[in-house]
Every structure is written in C-alpha cells, then in structure tokens.
Amino acid sequence: MDIELITNVLFAMVRSGTPLLLVALGEVVCEKSGVLNLGQEGMMLMGAVTGFIVSFSTGNLALGVIAGMAAGIAMSVLFGALALGLRANQVATGLALTIFGAGLSAFVGTAYVGKPLTGIEALHIPLLADIPVLGPVLFQQDPLVYIALMILAAVWLFFRFSRPGLMVKAIGENPESATALGLPVLTVRWLAVMFGGAMAGLGGAYLSLAYTPLWAEGMTAGRGWIALSLVVFASWRIGRVLLGAWLFGLASIMHLVLQGMGWSISSNLLATLPYLATIVVLVILSSNASRIRMMAPVSLGKPFHPST
C-alpha cells in the first residue's frame, strides 16, 4: 500500500464516518438524559429528503441543510409527544418513528428520485490542507465535516465542564432525585430529544447533499441503526464516539478499498461488512454485562412519571 492509497482511504473514512458521527452525537445526548430514541433511521431519512427537496427547489444548499435539521427536529417532537408527553413505550415509539419516517420520506420524495444536484463542495483550509496525509484527510473535506467535528468538541466541552451538562447526566442517572433537587426533568429531556432530532436530520442531509448528492428511497441503508450501535460501542463517552464513527466509516468503505486492490469479491457480499462489523463489535462490548450496566445511564428507556 502506498501513501496515496492510504490517504485516499482515510479521506473516504472520515467522509463516510461523518453522518454516523452526527447521528451518534445526537443520540448520546438523548440517552444521557435517559431517553432511548430508536427512531434515528426515520429522522435521518426525513432530514435527507427534506434537505434534498429544499436545496433542489431553491438552489441553496445551506437552506437545505437547515431544512434537513428542522425536519429532524419535527420528527423528534413527534417522538417526544408520545414517549415524553404520553409516556408511551420508548422502544415501540422509536420503531414507529423509523417506520413512519421511511414511509413519509418515500412518499414526499417520489418526484425527486434520480434528480441531479450539485452537492456541497470541499473547502480547503489554508495552510493546514497542505500538510502531507493529514491535510487531505482532515482539511480538504466539505464544510459539514468540519461542523460535525466542531459539534463533537462542543458536546464534549458541554458534558465535561458545564453545569447544564451535569444536569443532563444527573437526570439520566436518577430523574427522581433530579426532580427533588428542582431540576426540570421533562424540559431537559425534551431538549435532548430535539437535539437528537436536529443531529439526525443533519446527518441525513449530509447524505443527500454532500456524500451522494441525490435522493433515493431508504438511502440511509441502516446508518441510523449503526449509529445507535455506535453509542453502545462508545460506552456513552463522547471521545469514543469519534473513534467509533471513523471505524464504522472504514468498515462501510472497505468494499471500495478491496475492489481497488483487485479483489474480485461480489460487491453485495462486501456490502454486508459494516453490518457484520457492527454485530461483532456489539458482541465484544456487550458480553461484559456488568460493564454495560455501569456505563449506561441508569434510567435509560424508562418513562418518567413526575409525582405531583
């Protein structure tokens, strides 16, 4: 393997890891507040289709990105209304959100399948982009990659140093005690869920506006679910989310790499790699039950009944 190939592979890894990073960051915040939203795939699809439609109709990519995030938030509000407002089962509600999002995005996107769009272009960062290997990999990407990394830093700082960050964690660990301390449990959970929606919408919009600038039914291909697994992989730690996103990003471009190296394996067989890798990683990380129990937010997935 020569240095150019490695650079190209790493470049593609960062690119394909970016939507996973965004969605997983949203879900980590959501889960740290104690809410399990399995609807990532549906929110992503809505973000992807809305972003594409808006960009296609207005010719404005930035507007598309914002619209994608708005669509993700709107979907997450639906989830919140059921799971937080009506205290419905979070697992079932998340599944419903995914099924609903898949249907709705396919419905509104039918007229846009196969339409061409010039995607978001790369933005070279002066000076830094000229560093060998590191430059092309990290500093010749499109703006959303940089934004994703900035959001990562912000979320890390939020949990590491800020008071509201501590509040979110406290609520996720023990909502009853948090209520007794006067913390607004439901409000914080609502905000966390909506942040998750915005990130999933952004991740979806990244797919349809930058990664492969087009709309196709079900184009997320399970990335929302992979991002959910990534949160388990990261053991709810922000730094490890980045590691995981790049690792899974690498797994999902492996088929291109292997084919580039002259392997003649069916592309369909190679396409199973990211999913198999996800299962393997989940198995390795979950097999130690006490570790998961220690790392996961204690109240994760349990509806909160404020006793008034």
Add this chain to the structure above:
Amino acid sequence: MSLLSQCLQNQWLSSFSLEPRPQESQLLRYLSPVLAIVLTLLSGALIFLWQGQDPLIGLHTFFISPISDSYGLAELGVKAAPMLLCAIGLAICYRANIWNIGAEGQLLMGALVGAWAALQVMDSGSRFSLTFALLAGSFAGLLWALIPAVLRNHFNTNEILTTIMLNYVALNLLLWAVHGPLKDPNGFNFPESALFNDSVTLPIILEDTRLHLGLMFGLLAMVAAWVLLSRTFIGFQLKVIGMDASAGRFAGYKEKKLVYFALLICGALAGLAGVSEVTGPIGQLVPSISPGYGYAAIIVAFLGRLHPVGITLASLLMALVYMGGEMGQIDLGLPLAIGSLFQGMLLFYLLACDVLIGYRVRIKKTVAATAAMPASEGA
C-alpha cells in the same frame, strides 16, 4: 430554557394531565386499534386532499375497490399470508418482551435457501420436492433467528440491533445470490433464478386466482399459536417473563430456553413465509421478494394485540393497505409509498391510543384555559 419550560407546562402539562387508572382498561385495549384505524382514515382523507384528490374517492379507491371482486379478495389472502406468519412469530417474541425486529431478514433467508433447495430438487421427479424446499426455507429462517438468540443469551447482546443488522445482511446475501450463484444461466443475464416447475410450486387453493397454500400455513400457525399462548405452560411462562422477567426467574423459569423457543419459532415461521412467497406467487427467486412484509408484520402484531385472532384480522387490513397503495398508484397516480405512509401513521396512532389503556386523560381548569374556553367546564 425557563421560558420554554413554562410554555410547555402552562400549555400542555397543566391543561390536561394523565392520571393512572387503578386497573388497565380491557375495553380500551380492544377499542384502541379501532380508534387508531379511524384516525388513520381521517388523516388519509387529509392526505388525499393535500394531493388534490377527492378524499371520498381516494378512500374508496384505497380501501373498497381493491376487494370489490373475488380476485381482489383472493389477492388479499395472498398478501396477508406472509405477514400473518411473520406476525404470529413476532407476537410470541413480543409477549416475552423479546424485541425481534428481524422477521424481514428471516423471511428473506427462508426465500433464498428455499429457492436454492427448490432449484436443486425440482428436476428429480420426487413427490417430496416441495416439502423439501419448504422445510429448507423454514430451517434457514430458524437458523437466522438462532444468531440473535445465541448472542442475547450468551453474550448479552441487544437483540433489536442484531436482528436489524441481520436484516441488511440477509438482503445483501439475497442480492448476491440472484446476481451470482442462483442466476438463471439461460436468463439473458437478468438477476433472477430459473422459473420453478410444478413439482416445487405451492398448489392454488382457489381456482383462477393466485391464492395458494401459504394462507393455510398462516391459519394453521394462528390456531397453533392460540393454543400455545392460552393453553400451555410455555405460553404462560412467556407471558410472565414478558410482564416481569425477575418474577419469572424467581418462579424458576428458564429464561434462556424461552428466548431460544420464541426466536426460533418466529424464525421458522418467517422462513416459511419467505419460501412460500418464492414457491407461491413469485415462482422464482428475484431481488425483490418482500415489500417489507417483515416490518409490516411488526405493526400487524401490535395492531392485533399480540393475539392470534387479532393478528389475523390485522394482517388482512395491512394487506389491504398494500393493495390500496397499488390501486392508488394505478388509478389516481399517487406515489406507491403512500401505503408505507399509512402503515407508519397507523402504528403511531395505535401507540398514542394505547396510552388510554393505562391512563385516563384529566382536563384541568387553569386560569388561562378557563378564561379562553369557558365552554370546557363540563369536560
């Protein structure tokens, strides 16, 4: 943040609140699906309006005209059969709180391996060719469900994520097979297997239609599951584990065995559904075996209240939604995906209505509410 919280609390939480019922309402348990269907129909009417259609004509095209002749009724059975089989299996899992989302993958593996078996034996002239293919398909589904069962039991791995991932793996394996080893050598390079001959084709049970034996499999499974869930100790254990896993453990039930049992049964039934599709209405292995039957079966299971009889009715309704979607595309030029949209809405409304089983809605009189709406006093 405090402003938002005040808004939420004033407008939402204080104006109505949920009060736990002393006991779950059995009436609402069965009324909730009906309510959800009515709400879906109303929303459907709005969607037709949005699309510039007359809502009444739209609803008629969607829900009445597909089944207005005997052929349509038979097609309803054709479409309901795979969902019935999958949903029966899923219900057994869900009763025990095992979140198997993998019926789609189990169905696809059943179709893939069943088709492979059918191609191997169809020229042998044996009387048991079809039986062999059906058994092979069911067994493949069972093995596919064995993976999440082993991973959950021995590696503590969440079955939701593993079954979803295995759905994608199964889909890619199917695509690999139809583009590669199972492709018909005389098929002009189309990604399809050779056509099955009569020896590996499910018999038609209603003349001049496509209604095949697969529906009978579904109905048999329904009766068997009914007996299993309401009359056997295993069914009782599944229910207890589902309601309170620690109670089950305390009573000495073998939780791991029950996980194996539920997942393997579901895998076998979904596999049977898959092989019944390829040896039934499709007649060969193609890339698109299922328009998401395995996912729709999740909705069917919940809509049918995890009860075999309810599931049978729900699978017919879901089949009607699929047919209505096709009809809407042909007659009204609506996107085919409107069917999936209806499915998604139905599940959402169902979950919302299900809240009424355990809670009653109390409308509180707040200052703002009474001032704005004096008429709401009686409520």
